[in-house]
Amino acid sequence: MTLFIDRDYAAATYDFTIPARKPWSGQLRKGQVLRIVDLEGQQAVDTLLYNLSNTTERYSAQDTLTAQGAAYIEAGTALMSNEGNVMATVIADTCGRHDTSAGACSCESNTVRFGHHTRYMHACRENFLLEVSKYGMTKRDIVGNINFFMNVPIMPDGEVTIDDGISAPLGYVDLRADMDLLVVISNCPQVNNPCNGFNPTPVRVLVWDSAV
Amino acid sequence: MTALDQATPEENRARYEALKAGAHEKSPRLAQAAQEPSNPARIKPKKVLHRELIPGGWYWSTIVPRGETLRIVNGGTGSVSALFWNADDTSERYNAGDTVKIQWHAHLSKGRVLFSDMGRVLMSITDDTCGRHDFIAGGSTPFSNRRRYGDDSLRNSRDNFRLAAGKYGMGVKDVAPCMTFFAGVTTGANGHFQWTGGHDRAGDYVDLRAEMNVLAVLSNCPHPLDPAPQYAPKSVEAILWRSPEPDEDDLCRTATEEAVRGFENTDPLFGGRA
Numbered sequence: 001m002t003l004f005i006d007r008d009y010a011a012a013t014y015d016f017t018i019p020a021r022k023p024w025s026g027q028l029r030k031g032q033v034l035r036i037v038d039l040e041g042q043q044a045v046d047t048l049l050y051n052l053s054n055t056t057e058r059y060s061a062q063d064t065l066t067a068q069g070a071a072y073i074e075a076g077t078a079l080m081s082n083e084g085n086v087m088a089t090v091i092a093d094t095c096g097r098h099d100t101s102a103g104a105c106s107c108e109s110n111t112v113r114f115g116h117h118t119r120y121m122h123a124c125r126e127n128f129l130l131e132v133s134k135y136g137m138t139k140r141d142i143v144g145n146i147n148f149f150m151n152v153p154i155m156p157d158g159e160v161t162i163d164d165g166i167s168a169p170l171g172y173v174d175l176r177a178d179m180d181l182l183v184v185i186s187n188c189p190q191v192n193n194p195c196n197g198f199n200p201t202p203v204r205v206l207v208w209d210s211a212v
Numbered sequence: 213m214t215a216l217d218q219a220t221p222e223e224n225r226a227r228y229e230a231l232k233a234g235a236h237e238k239s240p241r242l243a244q245a246a247q248e249p250s251n252p253a254r255i256k257p258k259k260v261l262h263r264e265l266i267p268g269g270w271y272w273s274t275i276v277p278r279g280e281t282l283r284i285v286n287g288g289t290g291s292v293s294a295l296f297w298n299a300d301d302t303s304e305r306y307n308a309g310d311t312v313k314i315q316w317h318a319h320l321s322k323g324r325v326l327f328s329d330m331g332r333v334l335m336s337i338t339d340d341t342c343g344r345h346d347f348i349a350g351g352s353t354p355f356s357n358r359r360r361y362g363d364d365s366l367r368n369s370r371d372n373f374r375l376a377a378g379k380y381g382m383g384v385k386d387v388a389p390c391m392t393f394f395a396g397v398t399t400g401a402n403g404h405f406q407w408t409g410g411h412d413r414a415g416d417y418v419d420l421r422a423e424m425n426v427l428a429v430l431s432n433c434p435h436p437l438d439p440a441p442q443y444a445p446k447s448v449e450a451i452l453w454r455s456p457e458p459d460e461d462d463l464c465r466t467a468t469e470e471a472v473r474g475f476e477n478t479d480p481l482f483g484g485r486a
Binding site: 056062113 | 327405
């Protein structure tokens with residue numbers, strides 16, 4: 001399901017463009033809205049959420065999918081924590097298909113998927129580690145994440161493929177924070193699969209103080 | 213920047229398509245293996261190291277040293293959720309996303325392997341009479357029990373994993389997405405989950421051969437999507453047994469290029485090939 005909402009970008013209280021391949025993190029207060037804009041289209045945005053005041057409460061892909069009974073994230077999806085609380089809600093989405101099953105790329109998994117010669121390349125879990133380390137966290141804190149704008153169909157026969165993204169340039173997704181959040185993003189640098197058209201591009205993040 | 217970072221999108225796409233084609237060419241061997249009859253009797257009594265009956269709702273943990281096999285036997289009602297860590301360094305653990313995307317397949321059965329978050333193989337599925345195991349929806353939680361049964365005081369896998377992890381000095385953050393055996397969940401074209409059973413044949417079993425020293429935790433609780441109206445998990449049996457050494461054409465080690473590379477990452481921890 002897609003859901004469009006017009007917002008005044010000039011009225012945003014925060015506005016930042018995450019360069020291609022780079023990490024980002026920021027705080028979001030309850031009630032604020034984070035928009036992630038896929039500036040050039042087909043860019044996977046790997047995202048983790050933590051409860052700002054207690055980071056042992058964090059996004060749980062399995063709780064989110066089980067609660068909604070379906071495999072993809074779209075407008076209306078409540079993003080659940082490992083404590084069964086709603087962390088954020090997807091209140092706008094121009095894409096209609098986001099993954100939360102395939103996780104993030106890493107140098108190590110790249111060697112298995114794409115060959116040992118891909119070991120020394122940028123990877124999302126390197127981005128995540130650098131970013132969460134600023135908050136005293138380690139690899140143990142990196143759990144299954146959301147891949148906004150990433151198209152990973154899981155076929156009835158079980159086949160899993162990372163397919164070409166279906167998000168258009170300037171497509172966006174809006175998250176309304178339902179608790180105070182730490183948001184960590186890796187703007188995916190992967191060029192070994194089509195998650196970003198083999199061409200990592202920048203994304204823009206904006207925050208508004210209210211959902212309307 | 214590596215040379216690969218500077219390749220054109222067209223060159224990278226050609227690499228990806230070649231890998232995808234290769235993964236599918238190899239899969240007939242796995243399909244054939246799934247048809248081969250299993251032989252529960254092939255555990256000779258003297259090979260059994262330990263048997264454990266896990267009551268409904270409860271959990272059990274064990275170290276499975278490299279080369280030994282953990283058999284999980286369905287008691288007839290339940291599914292069994294499981295988490296795995298590298299016992300020598302518990303910061304390394306089962307990674308659900310890597311396990312399916314690396315193998316291009318969500319239906320994990322005989323011949324497939326379970327990957328850690330470090331590109332290594334934790335466990336090989338060397339035998340499997342059920343073929344229905346869930347990687348995506350996870351185990352039960354207090355909230356799923358409240359939703360399913362109206363009672364969040366029933367025992368659940370999330371708390372079971374936290375209890376087990378705590379006894380090894382780990383905490384909440386060590387409880388990552390799990391996998392659940394004997395739980396059939398497929399994804400329809402619209403993304404909605406469909407329960408395909410797999411939970412009701414007593415005696416079904418899955419054999420997991422440890423490819424490193426593994427800390428395994430099993431939680432005997434109903435899957436959160438199991439439509440059975442009653443919360444009534446029966447006991448399941450876990451058997452730890454001294455399994456045969458993998459031979460040169462071992463299915464799990466050789467069926468896919470991805471597994472081959474996974475073992476190339478794993479074996480050096482132990483000085484080379486098993």
